[in-house]
Amino acid sequence: MNVNPTTLNRPAEAGPLLEALAALVGPGRLVVEISEHVPADLPDGFWGRLRGLYPGVIWAQDDYGRGEADVLRLVSLDPDWVKLDRALVLAALAAPAGREWLAWFADWLQNRHGRHLIAEGVEEASQAEALAALGVGAAQGYLWGRPCACLRQARAAADTGAAG
Secondary structure (H helix, E strand, C coil): CEECHHHHCCHHHHHHHHHHHHHHHCCCCCEEEECCCCCCCCCCCHHHHHHHHCCCCEEEEEEECCCCCHHHHHHHHCCCEEEECHHHHHHHHHCHHHHHHHHHHHHHHHHHCCCEEEECCCCCHHHHHHHHHCCCCEECCCCCCCCCHHHHHHHHHHHHCCCC
16 A cells, blocks of 8 residues: 555544555555655654554565655665566666666665565566566566556545545
8 A cells, every 4th residue: 555654644534444445455565655855854753663563564665766865765764565667677677787776776775684575567577577686576567467447446446535
């Protein structure tokens, strides 16, 4: 689930939703993806407070490599998962220096810090194979399937505020 963390800072609103979703998917299976549009100047202790408010939530930093403050967010949020932005993945795979950085980042994040890395936007088997060879632990994209119509309808309803 993608969420802006300022929404999560309102427990009266976000708490019941997260509790219902956690009950639906089971303990330790709810992943909250933090948007790349998060302000870099959140108050000190913000991420720790969120982790305290919502124990058992798995945190993911979405679209890493897209925003100008991604490294700051990575260090302060200390997410369980980091999702590499599609544009970063494609650029890294296209150049030797990019592949070298990707292998280093995968090792640093996964092996040295015990976090998970997922590459977004994988559309070809050759991309998936290259990412696996570089040590990237997971990937997602159209190679494995497209969003189903029910998800598009749910998004459209959410965007318009419609129910049912």
